Amino acid sequence: MARPPMFQLATVTRIVKESVDARTFVLAPHDDPVSYRAGQFCTFRVPVDGTALFxxxxxxxxxxxxxxxxxxxKRVPGGKVSNWLLDNVTEGDEVEMSRAAAGRFCLRExxxxxxxxxxxxxxxxxxSLTKCALATTERRIRLLCADRDADSMIFEAVLTExxxxYPDxxxxxxxxxxxxxxxxxxxIRDFVGADGHADHYLCGPEKFMEMVELALPGPGLVYSERFGAAAPVPDTSASTSPEPSGNTGAAESAGAAGNSASGEPAQGTVTIRLNRKKKSVPRKDGETLLESARRAGLTPPFSCEQGNCATCMAKVxxxxxxxxxxxxLTDDELDEGYVLTCQAVPDTESITVDYDQ
Incomplete structure (x- = not known):
């Protein structure tokens, strides 16, 4: 059975000003309600200057x-998508969003x-995790929220309420x-105090998360949500994909996304089907399917390039x-042959991947 289209339209029913540079978009999907768990994310396809960005x-x-x-x-200086959304989208407008949520930054039992x-x-x-835990468990929750200044604080009223x-x-x-x-x-260690055994959830700029991860005393489990930087669509005349650049993610925070492949040519062929086109290139050792598709002159969808979202999903x-x-990806999707092409490296001499299924 063919997989349904990844994206659907959603109407922005309300826009809430959360801080001087952050807005909440309340969404009403047109076709299917989005089934999601607290802590997950959706991928958005946004047209900026005639180019679809994810x-x-x-x-x-x-x-x-x-x-x-x-x-x-949140608006990020130089962030193409965050600035476009905050500057152009108004209540009643439509945006394109993924039909399914993704991510494993979720609560455990x-x-x-x-x-x-x-x-x-x-x-x-x-x-999102805090709301869920308060409503469905008896767990004690402590949050340390770092912001640039008072005008930048997000969800101040919601968290105060x-x-x-739940004062206890x-x-x-x-x-x-x-x-x-x-x-x-x-x-960080002073804040942790006697809660070293807790479940620790981190999200923010990369340097902030690295500092917190190194400071945590243990033995509790640590969950970090990272959105890497997406690489630009390559020049189709280039023989290999370019170095990553640009911004993406929940905070559109900049960071390196994996290096482009420079593997040696190997026997075998990578065949890609995308938008009813079929192209093949010689396989290169260590090159991901996404990099092979770019080398073939195609412009496959992608976003985080770190295996965190399903934007680049395709079927082998x-x-x-x-x-x-x-x-x-879920275990069922893996069993059906779906892969994240930004993370998938062929382990057979030849391989065919279909973005259209």
Whole structure:
């Protein structure tokens, strides 16, 4: 059976100003309700200057507490998609979004405390997790939210209301860089206190998350939500794909996305079907299917290039491939032959991958 189209239209029914540079878009999908878990994200296809760009944004709603589907976007200097959305989309407009949510930044079944650390718009999926945990468990929740300044604080009213509703279970600590400088490892350990055994959830700029990860004393589990930087569509005259650049993700935070392949030519062929076109290129050792498709002169869909979203999803119809990373596809999808082409490296001499199925 053919897989349904990845994207559908959704009407923006409301826009909520969350801070000076962040907006929540309340969405009403046209075709199918989006089934999602707290902490997951959807991918959006946005036309900017005549080019379709793909970005993944976390849901700020939670299915257990919100009747409406909501995603929150923060403006980033130079961010093509975040700026386009905030500057152009108004209530009543339509956007294209994925039919299915993705991501594994979700709650596990446990009764240990939940401790969240957010930098800027990284609070978005952590708010979703907090809503879910408060509504469906008895877990104690503590959040450390770092923002640039008071005008940049996202979800201040929502989190204040939740803390008042659950005074014995929810603690929210706000840190403003403008007042106290950047958080450091000592501040993180002081905040953790006796909750080293908790489940720790991190989302924010890469340097912020690296600092928190290194500071955490353990032995609790650590969950980090990362959205890497997407590579530009290559020049079709180039023999290999270009170095990654650009911005993407929940906060559209910049960061390296995997290096382009420079593997040696190997025996075998990679065949790609995309938009009813079929192209083949010689297989290169270590090259992902996405890189092979670019080398073939095609412009396949992609977003995070880190295995976090399903934008580059395609089906292997002949041969097989190994995924370097997978934080998006379910076991059923893997069994059906679907792969994340940004992470899939062929392990057979020849392989055929179909983006149209």
């Amino acid at each position: 970005r993944s944004y976390s849901m700020s709603s939670a299915p257990e507490t919100d009747a409406e589907l909501m995603t929150t976007v 446990t009764d240990v405390p939940l401790v969240g650390y957010s930098g800027g718009s990284g609070i978005t999926p952590i708010l 939740l803390a008042e509703q 279970r929810l603690e929210v600590v706000r840190h403003l860089d403008s007042d106290g400088g950047f958080l450091d490892a000592t501040a 119809t002949e041969g097989s491939a190994t995924l370097r990373q997978n934080d998006a």
